[in-house]
Amino acid sequence: MTAPPIARTDTCSYWLALALSPQLGPARARKLAQHFGGAISTFHRPLTELEAAGLHAATAQAIFGGQALASAEEELVRAAAAGAQVHGDVDAGQASRLRPRERVAV
DSSP states (O other): OOOOOOOOOOHHHHHHHHHTSTTOOHHHHHHHHHHHTSHHHHTTSOHHHHHHTTOOHHHHHHHHTSHHHHHHHHHHHHHHHTTOOOOOOOOHHHHHHSOGGGOOOO
């Protein structure tokens, strides 16, 4: 079984999607992305690989099925409507080096 196609290619959407995934905290999200070679790559893994990585079933299904990415897209639309700018393409290593007031949701 392969993951559904995902239109977005910017890293920010995927990190936000990981942050919005049920039962997945920031530390586990970073470890997951490192394990699979990045946030984007995580969303292209088969459901069985996500589950084998130790994710709860609901988390694996939200990532694999695209619900987490859809939630991220909705949040980005709301942010844009509110006039907020969301800066993307921040990888886990960069996020860990940001000062607290600049930290992004990953």
